Amino acid sequence: MTELAADPKLDKLSASDHAEGMSYLETLPRRLVTLYMPLGIILVVLLFPFYWMTLTAIKPDEQLLDLEKFNPFWTTAPTLKHIVKLLFESPYPEWLGNTMLVAVVATTLSIIASVLAAYAIVRLRFWGATWVGGAIFLAYLVPPSILFIPLSSVVFQYGLFDTPFALILTYPTILIPFSTWLLMGYFKAIPYELEECALIDGASRWQILTRIIVPLAVPGLISAFIFCFTLCWNEFIYALTFISSTQNKTVPVAIVNEFVDGDIYRWGSLMAGALCGSLPLVVLYAFFVEHYVAAMTGAVKE
Amino acid sequence: MTDIALKAATVPDARTSAWATLAANRNWLGLWFMLPAAAFLILFLAYPLALGVWISFTDARIGQSGAFIGVENYEWLSDDSVFWLSVFNTLLYTSVASVIKFAIGLYLALLLNENMPFKALLRAIVLIPFIVPTVLSAIAFWWLFDAQFSIISWSLRHLGLISGNIDFLGNTWNARWSVIFANIWRGIPFVAITLLAGLQTVPPSLYEAATIDGANRWQIFRHITYPMLTPIIAVVMTFSVLFTFTDFQLIWVLTKGGPVNATQLMATLSYQRAIVAGHLGEGAAISSAMIPFLLGAILISWFGLQRRKWQQGESND
Numbered sequence: 007m008t009e010l011a012a013d014p015k016l017d018k019l020s021a022s023d024h025a026e027g028m029s030y031l032e033t034l035p036r037r038l039v040t041l042y043m044p045l046g047i048i049l050v051v052l053l054f055p056f057y058w059m060t061l062t063a064i065k066p067d068e069q070l071l072d073l074e075k076f077n078p079f080w081t082t083a084p085t086l087k088h089i090v091k092l093l094f095e096s097p098y099p100e101w102l103g104n105t106m107l108v109a110v111v112a113t114t115l116s117i118i119a120s121v122l123a124a125y126a127i128v129r130l131r132f133w134g135a136t137w138v139g140g141a142i143f144l145a146y147l148v149p150p151s152i153l154f155i156p157l158s159s160v161v162f163q164y165g166l167f168d169t170p171f172a173l174i175l176t177y178p179t180i181l182i183p184f185s186t187w188l189l190m191g192y193f194k195a196i197p198y199e200l201e202e203c204a205l206i207d208g209a210s211r212w213q214i215l216t217r218i219i220v221p222l223a224v225p226g227l228i229s230a231f232i233f234c235f236t237l238c239w240n241e242f243i244y245a246l247t248f249i250s251s252t253q254n255k256t257v258p259v260a261i262v263n264e265f266v267d268g269d270i271y272r273w274g275s276l277m278a279g280a281l282c283g284s285l286p287l288v289v290l291y292a293f294f295v296e297h298y299v300a301a302m303t304g305a306v307k308e
Numbered sequence: 309m310t311d312i313a314l315k316a317a318t319v320p321d322a323r324t325s326a327w328a329t330l331a332a333n334r335n336w337l338g339l340w341f342m343l344p345a346a347a348f349l350i351l352f353l354a355y356p357l358a359l360g361v362w363i364s365f366t367d368a369r370i371g372q373s374g375a376f377i378g379v380e381n382y383e384w385l386s387d388d389s390v391f392w393l394s395v396f397n398t399l400l401y402t403s404v405a406s407v408i409k410f411a412i413g414l415y416l417a418l419l420l421n422e423n424m425p426f427k428a429l430l431r432a433i434v435l436i437p438f439i440v441p442t443v444l445s446a447i448a449f450w451w452l453f454d455a456q457f458s459i460i461s462w463s464l465r466h467l468g469l470i471s472g473n474i475d476f477l478g479n480t481w482n483a484r485w486s487v488i489f490a491n492i493w494r495g496i497p498f499v500a501i502t503l504l505a506g507l508q509t510v511p512p513s514l515y516e517a518a519t520i521d522g523a524n525r526w527q528i529f530r531h532i533t534y535p536m537l538t539p540i541i542a543v544v545m546t547f548s549v550l551f552t553f554t555d556f557q558l559i560w561v562l563t564k565g566g567p568v569n570a571t572q573l574m575a576t577l578s579y580q581r582a583i584v585a586g587h588l589g590e591g592a593a594i595s596s597a598m599i600p601f602l603l604g605a606i607l608i609s610w611f612g613l614q615r616r617k618w619q620q621g622e623s624n625d
Contacts, residue, residue: 156592
């Protein structure tokens with residue numbers, strides 16, 4: 007039994023994702039009912055809001071509000087009016103810029119801090135490292151909704167209120183616990199022998215980290231970066247509380263606060279705004295699906 | 309093993325200065341390596357967490373630091389029917405949404421684990437609701453739930469199922485179910501994809517053996533898939549419960565807690581009391597009141613997880 011499991015060829019075969027497995031036991035009609043139909047329904051429900059968002063963004067105004075004369079599920083005269091208006095006649099590009107700036111800087115700071123922390127916890131094994139690791143996991147579980155009130159007074163005291171720094175310095179509290187935990191997993195997988203060889207050759211800990219550990223953990227770094235970037239883009243409550251002036255807002259807050267005037271909802275531009283705010287993330291995701299999934303599942307698995 | 313290497317480096321030597329000894333001391337190095345992360349987490353996480361509890365015992369308002377007033381804020385809240393309504397709403401929102409997210413998420417994970425064409429593409433697509441910022445998809449839901457122009461009402465009307473438009477967000481229970489639906493929609497991909505990752509670690513040989521022994525689909529699920537998945541289920545559900553319990557954005561975009569506090573969660577109520585109305589102390593008391601619930605959720609899953617690990621004969625590392 008153990009010999010069978012140890013055989014690398016067999017092991018590879020059974021673990022392979024493309025193995026037909028036992029699905030040949032099932033007939034097509036059965037699979038249609040038990041697999042494709044429920045899957046199809048769930049997918050339609052999951053994707054419909056995005057279809058609707060896109061469709062609304064490119065529909066002319068008169069078709070938007072008249073559901074009887076025009077078929078609401080399609081549009082015959084797509085227009086880029088809403089999107090053009092959004093990009094050239096509103097401060098939207100500025101908000102995109104703010105969001106991008108905050109996300110990139112906060113993510114970079116967090117990754118640097120996390121690489122150092124994760125290395126220290128996993129490899130330096132200093133006194134109390136296990137406890138620090140546990141504390142970092144607990145920090146991951148502290149939600150922003152119970153921190154924003156005291157943080158707002160901290161931000162005010164430090165004189166950061168209504169500046170991008172208010173977000174750049176507070177977002178790492180969400181990102182560092184997550185990425186440290188993720189990177190600890192990747193660092194653990196790097197063989198000790200490499201480090202020992204380097205130590206014997208006289209390398210310092212800093213050299214080991216920058217020349218051996220970091221290059222070997224690049225996939226982990228990419229995963230952490232993408233996931234943190236998405237978290238920053240998604241963050242709402244801090245941005246809503248700490249930023250007051252229109253030109254400093256991030257996309258999610260600006261859309262909610264600036265695009266809704268009175269009772270006449272500008273659905274076309276609202277949806278265009280939501281679409282343009284989502285697209286950068288979806289494109290990024292499309293390029294790094296594997297890393298993204300690794301980040302999400304990796305942090306949970308540990 | 310690193311010990312040997314380190315000892316070699318610290319053996320007193322004519323050239324070994326105090327600095328070199330220090331540079332090889334792992335506690336000293338560890339301190340410096342931990343410094344950036346610790347600085348962020350202490351200044352902007354641990355300190356505010358403690359400060360929040362302190363503020364909840366003061367009468368602080370925006371722009372003025374308050375004086376200590378003991379448990380007055382909590383006494384005030386215990387008589388406040390809106391607060392208790394928000395507790396009820398939060399518990400309802402969390403329990404219903406988490407259970408359904410878990411059920412559909414697990415089902416979706418099992419479906420995606422089947423062998424079929426375009427498997428990778430389908431898995432990638434499923435995660436999209438999780439990628440898109442919550443606020444932006446919530447805006448799409450706001451439009452879908454519009455009282456006058458909702459496409460859902462329109463479709464149901466044209467199918468002849470209802471006669472008038474549904475007022476999704478204007479009526480107490482409709483509003484509750486609508487925000488719960490939006491939360492489920494947003495949460496399913498996370499549950500499904502993480503459980504799928506767990507499913508892929510279950511060795512296929514177990515399924516083959518069970519099939520040969522004549523087990524049916526339910527028995528296979530109950531006695532192989534489910535026990536193998538429990539550790540990851542515990543973690544995923546802790547996260548799911550935690551984030552649902554403290555949800556803010558979705559409610560803020562869709563209803564702002566309305567109609568008449570019907571969808572007011574503890575997080576939105578604390579924002580309204582602290583930031584909108586300016587009573588920081590009271591808001592802080594509401595968010596501090598969330599801490600026991602969160603600790604409870606963490607402890608339950610933590611002990612659940614420990615027990616499962618022990619049952620499976622794994623070491624608790």
